[in-house]
Each structure stands twice: as structure tokens, then as C-alpha cells.
Amino acid sequence: MTDSARPALRVLIVDDHTLLVEGLVNLLGSRGFDVVGTAQDGQEGVEQALCLQPDLVLMDIRMPRCDGLTATRLIKARQPDVKIVMLTTSAEDDDLFEAIKSGACGYLLKSTRGADFIEALHGLEECIPPFSPGLAARLLREFAHLSEAGGKSGAAEQGKKGEEKVRLSKRQTEVLQLVAAGLTYKEVGSRLALSDHTVRYHMSEIMNLLHMENRSQVIAYAGKLGLETKE
Numbered sequence: 001m002t003d004s005a006r007p008a009l010r011v012l013i014v015d016d017h018t019l020l021v022e023g024l025v026n027l028l029g030s031r032g033f034d035v036v037g038t039a040q041d042g043q044e045g046v047e048q049a050l051c052l053q054p055d056l057v058l059m060d061i062r063m064p065r066c067d068g069l070t071a072t073r074l075i076k077a078r079q080p081d082v083k084i085v086m087l088t089t090s091a092e093d094d095d096l097f098e099a100i101k102s103g104a105c106g107y108l109l110k111s112t113r114g115a116d117f118i119e120a121l122h123g124l125e126e127c128i129p130p131f132s133p134g135l136a137a138r139l140l141r142e143f144a145h146l147s148e149a150g151g152k153s154g155a156a157e158q159g160k161k162g163e164e165k166v167r168l169s170k171r172q173t174e175v176l177q178l179v180a181a182g183l184t185y186k187e188v189g190s191r192l193a194l195s196d197h198t199v200r201y202h203m204s205e206i207m208n209l210l211h212m213e214n215r216s217q218v219i220a221y222a223g224k225l226g227l228e229t230k231e
Contacts, residue, residue: 008034009125012054014045014071015087016063020110024058031118042066042074049075054082056124059104061088061095069095069102076103083124096135106130116184119196123185128203133184175202 011033015021018040025035036052039045042059043066049057057075061068072084085106086099099107108120109132120130171192178188185199192199 008032009121010034010036010052010055012037012039012045012048012052012057014039014042014048014057014063014068015060016040017060027114027118028121033121040064042068042071045071046074046078049082050078053079056121057082057084058087059084061086061090061099069098072099072102072104085121085124085130091132091135107135108132109135119185123200126200128185128200133187172202172205175199179203 011028013021013024013035015024015038021038025038028035036054037048039048041063045057045059045068046066057072059068059072063071066074068086068088072086075082075084080103083106084104085108086095086104087108087110088095089110090096091109096107106120106124108117108130112120112132123130174192175188178191179185183191185196185203188194189196189199194202
């Protein structure tokens, strides 16, 4: 399906900063997204999500009445298929980890450039959830730590699933290693002399090979393989 034929992604914005919301509505509308609604706190966001059935929820974290992390858990419990991307000023590890555990498929900082933000959302259409640069590396370290803490029982369980038998190509391993190190897709493409589209294709193929649903799970797998780079 071509871009012109693809249905517009239906977006709900949940944020208590009115000026930011107005800017997002204008930006997304001008780039072909369909903003179906806005909400000023997590509680209203849950209600709007149930009513409007959006494809994507852009969720702030710090909000009155109900914070974004709680709202994310409530929405995912009722609508497991909806994609939720945190859009926040918080780069704290606790917020990042809790967001992913709560069901968010991506985490973007409000300092993200407009063009990069739009590119990240288009990546969602290819099942490649977005993370701001550097955040993926933090997830990698956390998942690697959790994997080590799992001990032999965790290793045995992974063995039952046959994950050790998965064989990635040399190029796929290179892409996975750089993504796990926190590089953006543009940076990965520049490093490997590949187009953005090709990098996204490799990430999609990696997810399919590993039977994973989102980028955070791929990063977790990279942690188990010890693919974190030290530059």
C-alpha cells in the first residue's frame, strides 16, 4: 500500500500543556495524521481512548488527577492493541522503564526535533516503535541486568523457546548492535552506508525472526547476546 493509499493514523493526544497540544495538533494535521481528540489529564485520556478508539495515543507522564503511567496501564488493560508512545520531558530511568513495563511501545522526549518526531511516528506504521537517542541503550542495560538476575532458570526457559537457535545475518547483527547502543535509524544508516528505509526493513526482519512485537523486546534480546557497544 502506498503512502497516499494508507489510511491516516488516528491519534489521541494526552497532555496538560495547552500550547504544546495545539502545536502537536497543527504539526500532525499538516503531516497527514488524523488527530481525533485531546485530553488534559490521564483520567480524561482513558475515557477518550475508550470512546474514540485511536490507533495511537501520545501520552505525557506528569499530569493532574491521573499520571500518564497509570493511564497507560488502564488503557492497555482495556485496549491491548492500541499503541501508546510516551511524549515527555522526563529522561529519568524509572519513568522510562516503568513506561515500557506499563505497555508503552515507545518513548520520545519533548526536545525531539519536529522532523525526527514525524519520522518516528511513521516508523510505527512499519511496526518499529520509537525511542529518543540514548534511551534504547538504557533499556538494554536494564534488560541485561534483569536477564542476569534471572539466573539458570531464566536461561532454561529461554532454551525451551529455542531462542538460541535463531541465526541473524551479519548485517542484521550490525544493525541490532547499533540500535541497542542507542543510535537513531539515521545514525545507523550513516554508519553502515544504508538508507533509512533499509535500516527499518532490517529491524522489521529482526523482529520477525525473533518472534518479537516491539523494539524494546529486540533490545532485551540484544542484552542477552551481549551486543552492547562501548564507544
